Every structure is written in C-alpha cells, then in structure tokens.
Amino acid sequence: MSQQPRERETTTPPVTGGDRAGLSRRRLLTLGAVGAVGVVAAGGAYAVSRGPGLPSLPQLPGLVEPSPPELRIDPQPVDFADLAARRRIGSAAYVYEVTGRAATYYVTEPFGARLDRWLALHRRHVGQAPDEIRSYGAWVRGSSTSWHSSGEAIDIARLRADGRDLTSLRHDQWRDAPATELKRRLSLYWRTAAGLHHEFADVLTYLFDAAHDNHIHVDLGRFGPEQPRLIRRSDAQVQAVQAMCRHVWGRTDVQITGDFDDVTRDATTQILEKAGGPGELADSREAWQAFMVATMEHA
Template sequence: MPSRRLLFAGLASGSLVALAGGCARGRSSPPADADGCRAPGELVEFSSVAGARLYYAESGKPVVQRIQPAFLAQLEAWALDWAEVSGYGPVLEITSFGAFVDKCGSFHQLGRAFDLAQIRQEEAAVSARFDEWQPGRSQQLRDYWRLAASLQLHFNYTLCYPYNDAHLNHIHVDNSISGSDFSEFNQNSRVQVQLVQHTLRHVFDLPTPDTGVFDDVTRDALRQVQAAAGIHAPLRNAAGWHAYLRAAARG
C-alpha cells in the first residue's frame, strides 16, 4: 500500500491511474461512552493553516483554535494541494466556525474536525457560505463544488449544504472514516453521490439530478467527464475516484 505522502506525490504528478489499489483505512479513535462522548488526545493551538491566517466566522477576527496535530497536518496538505490545483494561488486566509469543540457525538470533540466557511487566496476568494449567497451565481457554485471536491479527496467525511440546513454556512470535514488516508468512493453514500452530481452539474455543466442515487443519468454524465479527462478507472477504484475529484477541483 502506498503511503499518503507517496500517493500525494503521485496525484500531484498526474500518475493517478497507475495507483490502482486502494489504501487500508486508518480509523483509529478512542471509544465513545454511552452518550457518544470521547476524551481528546493531544491538542495543539494553531492560528494558521499552511501559512494562511485563521479567522473566526462569528467575529471576522483572527483566532487561535485547538486541533489534533495529525489532523492539522492533513489540513495543511489539503491547503497546499488546493492552492496548486485551484489556479488561484496561495491560500492567504481561512475563515472557520471551529475545530476542537467539546461536544459529544462529534469528531470536533477530538480536534479532528474543521468547519470551513471561506478562504481567501492571492487571486480569488471562495465562499462556503451558501446561506449568504444562495441560490448562487454559476461562478459561486462552480468554485464551491471545486473546493468541496478538493476537500473530499483528503477527507472522506465531507458535508456540504445539501446534507442539511446546519451545513448551509460551512463545509464540514473530519477524518473519522478515512483516518490518515485519502477518501474512497461508496456508491451507497448519499453525501458522496450528491458531490458527484453537483460537480457534474456546476463544474462540468452536465445536467444531473440531486438525488444522492447513483443512477443511469449520473453514470452517463460521469462517463463523459472520465472520457474527456482520460480517466480509465471507475470510481469504485481508489485511483479512479481520486482522478475524478482532482479533475473536478481543477474545474
């Protein structure tokens, strides 16, 4: 199994299809009690992500938050990857609703979750505040779903505005499912299928439903993108899934 670092290098160089095997998942987490509460391990303070200053969405001011160190490293790997693939330059500021929150039933309680509201880059700002700009112009929606695809690559558990009203103002990511690995596709996951459908619609301009069902219409649109991008592996193959997400993130 290739390490995350080696796989990241392969993705960056475009050698996606050669990495045909999936990675074993790293789902290590402390057991929850009867109320779904977990005791966090080591937490560190952070005020930036890969050099991008961190701001709190509620106040708009710079903030120091707490996070698990390994999860912070994953966020930083994502930020560097997005800066390259987006074409918008380095990430300068990240606005968030938080990382560690002492709340039972959530990976925020372990410092292994992050709620992203907006990022500002050298050449553009990308907002996940669907609550502020819905239903959205085509460019807003395109950037939103490009960003979501980039996050989904690094974090299997990526929740966007179609999930529920609580996610209208941010994109939630955590590593509860994929651990330290990249994500894998599950066609029975409503969340992942909706991400595919929305990227097909808003990034690639192909009419698709918003059902969360991996139906024939979705598959037909997906095949068009795969053919145009030279992606030969299916989504159920890790390399095919990663290739699609990177194509969507590039836009």
C-alpha cells in the same frame, strides 16, 4: 440510503489556555496511524501533477491493494490540551468567522497535516492562494457523537486573500444571487469541495442539511488516515459528485438525488475518460482522486 452521522456545530473556540499536557492514549494511537500514511504520501499517493490539458493521475507505489473497509468507530472526546494548537492552515492564517479575528484552533497533528495538504492541493489545482481561512471552529467540548470533540473535524466558511473572498462556502449568503453570479459561485464552491473530498471521506455541504448552509464540515471519521473512496450508499458523497457534474461540468442531465444511478455513473465515467482516469468512479481510490483533481482544474 444511510447518511453519515450529523455533527454538532461549534460556534465558539476554547477560551482556556495553559501548557499542553502529555500525549493522551488517543493522540498516540492517532499519531501511530498517520505514520503509515506518511510512507504512502512519500511515495507519491498525494503528488497529483498538472500536465498539458487535464491533470495526470496520482500514482501509488507498487501493487495497489484492495480498498480497506470503512472504519466505523466512534469519536473519542479529548481535552483541547491534548491536541496541537495551530494558528494557520498551510500558509494561510486561521480566522474565526464569527469575530473576524485570527484565532487558535485545536486538532490532532495528523488532521492538521491533512488540512495543510488540502490547501496545497487547492492552490495547485484551483489556482487560488488564500492568505486567510475563515472557520466556525474545529475542536469543541462534546460527546462521543461528534468528531469535533476528538479534534478531527473543522467547519470551513471562506477562503480569502488581500481582504476579499476568493471562494465563499457561505451558501446562505449567496444562494439567492442572480443567475450569472450564482453559477460562478456554485462552480467555485464545488471545485473547492472537490479538493476537500479528495482528502476527507466525510464532507458535509449545504446539500446535507440546513445546518451546513454556512460552511463545509470535514472530518476523518469514516476511514481515519486512509484516503477517501466512493461509498455508493453515502448520500453526502453521491450528492456532491452529482452537484460537481451539474455545476462544474455542465452535465444538467445529472440530477442531485443521492442515488448513484446510471446517468451519474455514465457522466463520471466520461469525465474520467477525458482525464485519462482508471475505469469508473466507484472502481478505486485512484479513480476518485482523479475525478476530484479534474473537477478542481475545470474552470
């Protein structure tokens, strides 16, 4: 099984300032790409609605085309002055986890819009309304091996409201909690991760490696502006699905192996059947989205 590229971690935000320079070629290309997504979004691709019981499926306008191939392109490092300076994700303030202070983060405009859409999805289907998102950072000056250096990645640590945690993605802080508390924490962790998997193809959790024990990393590296779908050979995606089956859906027969085996396929198919999903998880992007929304809703 091949793994997604490991990301370099960012521990400090940029400290330099000044007016943002003109649009770079990289930014123009990215903005052009998100324009195509805007058409789909307006047609309802991201409008996942809550009905009685389990959520209804996202609907794509017109004929659904076959899933495009993965975009195996390398990150293109940019200076933070060529990125959008942001202080919020949706309605929540952005706070640097290391200092506990509100901060500015730098990302491409399409990536910022994707973060806003994720938080709206989380509010709707998990039912939490954070006023603060704590993060270990987004842009970092680096090499072409890190999507952080291109302004298309972020490390999310905690979702908070009224001075308390709603969901902690700091597995390092609660992994040794008593069984009942650990069960609650894991359920919230993986329901939150489901929303991130709905929007981002590359989502790295504590299952990926020890470097991600205190945050979840997301980026746009695999598909760019396209919505995610299941890549069966992706250890990160398959492990996450298996963890959701176990820790959210109570399917203890599913083992976290990274292999999309028959037990995992059967369990996800049964979950999708309850949600009115279109076939099996690996069949389509719509099935992937339906599984993630159902998981977010399953308290």
